[in-house]
Amino acid sequence: MKDTFKAVKIFDDVYWVGAIDWDVRQFHGYLTSRGTTYNAFLILADKITLIDTVKAPFADEMFARIASVVDPDKIDYIVSNHAEMDHSGSLPAAIEGIKPEKVFASKMGAKALGRHFDLPCDITVVSDGETLDLGSEKITFAETKMCHWPDSMITYQHGRQILFTQDAFGMHLAGFERYADEYDRAIVDYETAKYYANILMHLASFIDKALEKLGTLNLDISMIAPDHGPIRRTGEDIAGIINSYAKWSAQEPTGKVVVVYDSMWGSTARMAGAIGEGLSAGGAKAKLMSMSACHRSDVVTEILDAGGLVIGSATMNNDIQPAMADVTTYLGGLKPRNLAAGAFGSYGWSGEAPKNLQKWLTDLGLNVIADPLRVNYVPDADDLAKCRQFGVDIAKATLASLED
Ligand SMILES: Cc1cc2nc3c(=O)[nH]c(=O)nc-3n(C[C@H](O)[C@H](O)[C@H](O)COP(=O)(O)O)c2cc1C
Ligand SMILES: [Fe+2]
Ligand SMILES: [Fe+2]
Incomplete structure (x- = not known):
């Protein structure tokens, strides 16, 4: 040989x-x-x-x-x-x-x-x-x-x-x-x-x-x-x-905000898109990562030099979706720091997912800047406007953290 x-x-x-x-x-x-x-x-x-x-x-x-x-x-x-x-x-x-x-x-x-x-x-x-x-x-x-x-x-x-x-x-x-x-x-x-x-x-x-x-x-x-x-x-x-x-x-923050989410019927994905519009309009560099298209290890790589993290899931069987459980377990162990953060998701009747994600962000010690944003079933024009505003607010918090 x-x-x-x-x-x-x-x-x-x-x-x-x-x-x-x-x-x-x-x-x-x-x-x-x-x-x-x-x-x-x-x-x-x-x-x-x-x-x-x-x-x-x-x-x-x-x-x-x-x-x-x-x-x-x-x-x-x-x-x-x-x-x-x-x-x-x-x-x-x-x-x-x-x-x-x-x-x-x-x-x-x-x-x-x-x-x-x-x-x-x-x-x-x-x-x-x-x-x-x-x-x-x-x-x-x-x-x-x-x-x-x-x-x-x-x-x-x-x-x-x-x-x-x-x-x-x-x-x-x-x-x-x-x-x-x-x-x-x-x-x-x-x-x-x-x-x-x-x-x-x-x-x-x-x-x-x-x-x-x-x-x-x-x-x-x-x-x-x-x-x-x-x-x-x-x-x-x-x-x-x-x-x-x-x-x-x-882990010096930057003006980049990563939006990580999963969706069964597209409503949470639609919310992510509208949040991205707001982040971008608010001056942040938004990076959307759907867990049906991205691998957890690439999500973590994007977060390494981000200044914000927005995380979303549809509610499924009273909890977050399995792909979100995967990425949150993995990311939680790697202990990201110095991020402005928010949680969101669409739901039908009980709507636990955004609340559970909010708790996860809080437990990680991140700077959670708003209540979880929840939409019942399919987002209408008003809901999408709220999502956009949510994005603008997170962009503001992210950019403000760069001045600290
Ligand atoms: C398998 C399955 C389980 C669900 N479980 C719940 C639940 O426990 N609580 C709830 O509020 N909604 C539940 N829903 C409703 C979804 O959260 C709702 O349809 C939501 O709009 C889906 O968002 P998406 O389009 O982003 O997948 C469930 C839906 C499916 C398909
Ligand atoms: Fe090695
Ligand atoms: Fe090693």
Whole structure:
């Protein structure tokens, strides 16, 4: 297989030896429309070191890429930056096949790996800030707890100034090009934001801590090499993603308002359209997302840089519609902040849905600016005018929040 799956040279002494997953579309609820990569990296120092591994079904691909540059037996060290199975799934096979002198992880990483696998060797725990001498190279570990799991750490390679960041700064994007600057910019930007919104949005305080730590370490960084998607190598790309993470962790509101809804017979959808007219007339940038057309993970991505959220559902069997339960459960866990908000929906006789959505918005701590807007059955001209005004009011509240 090593004649087919080759390592990709990053420097004479650093290779990408990961795997490309063209087919994956589901990552615990996140629609990975463009597939992904599981990145593993090989440092050819005196002590040959493998940084992370790949998801279990891709072990052969990783081994083939390694074997295309070096006999896997020659690997001395394996570093596990993150114990989640998309990066550690091939670790048992790697330990079996390579028989490394040492396997390194953070304290929490060693614990988590022990709960995932019955490994044939001990894990050597590294401490926050510890430096490991590879002979011709040095690497330093820094804990980045909860970016993405309690075990998460990043590894800095001094000579080449590469920061291996596991999930942080990554994106789900399959492709043969290894660098972000080789892809369409709009795709890279969208997938980067989508990754942050769906994986890291609720961990903002930990992102802040990690960014603060990076600032304190004051590293010269020539590359950011995450465990998913392409590597960032231009100064603009490196500064760009650090700035984006700082902006997203603050969830700074903008003049965009996302309207998320579902409808059985079209009345709630009609209300959404009229609310959108009002939002737009009120100076907001309205984005309507029907849950029969949109995926929850794209909704969350749009909300990441919004300043308002309007949420609607027809009442069905005394509650919200199932697609709304799906998106509210998912979005609630990701804890969006700093949004002006409102709820709406059409109903027949009991009309619980808009009230339940209003409660959901209030419980999230969002700035709910009006009573829930309810329309009995099919909206008439007066109802639609009320919907439009509702949109104008939410636009006003959203734009006012930008001035605070
Ligand atoms: C399967 C089903 C269950 C419903 N359950 C309720 C209900 O429990 N309470 C209520 O007020 N209306 C209920 N309705 C009435 C709808 O809320 C009403 O027809 C509304 O106008 C539909 O809005 P839509 O056109 O946006 O789907 C139900 C309708 C359907 C089709
Ligand atoms: Fe992860
Ligand atoms: Fe991951």
